[in-house]
Amino acid sequence: MAHLPATAPVTGRHLIADLTGGTGLGDLALVEQALRAAAAAAKARVLGVHLHHFGEGHGVTGVALLAESHISIHTWPETGDTAVDLFICGPAADVEAGLAVIAGMLGATIARQQTVLRLER
């Protein structure tokens, strides 16, 4: 979250999703673009994007650190799997829109998803 005053409620939505299929799961530049586009769609502000490529034929691990928490992605082109989580604080956040952007850019199908409410009192 943007660091709101202590009197503000500190709550967030944490959307966790496993995706299957798609293309470009080993494409570092595409994964970075997907993280940044997801943050924009979710109405979050990117502080930095950090990525690691596991090598030719393998996947990518990446995270966008946000003013409102984070979006992470892990891809396995070997099996056609992608794991995503979007944890975004604040009332403006649209985690579902962010997930839809990632799935769309990778051409992947959302196999399952779950939302956890975070930091509820």
Place this chain on the structure above:
Amino acid sequence: MAHLPATAPVTGRHLIADLTGGTGLGDLALVEQALRAAAAAAKARVLGVHLHHFGEGHGVTGVALLAESHISIHTWPETGDTAVDLFICGPAADVEAGLAVIAGMLGATIARQQTVLRLER
């Protein structure tokens, strides 16, 4: 996860926890130490640690990118809140041990926790 052969099961445990209380929630060096110690306790290999400090009196956002996925942490000293998630693939992972290390190093109490099985077939 370490990028196992495509025939290996790609599964992981994703432990999500909200913590309350503790000290040093605004201490960047402590948060980095906690991430690295948590990865070691969880039997995961750190690829890199990335941190952002929101400024004097405010919190820290950080992530450890792992060969086996990631550990993230977001702290709010203003309200005494810490949000953690540990997503670690592979049979050796001990996400609970990692969480215990983070809570212990911050002197924080685990207010709630939940484990999501990831990438199950």
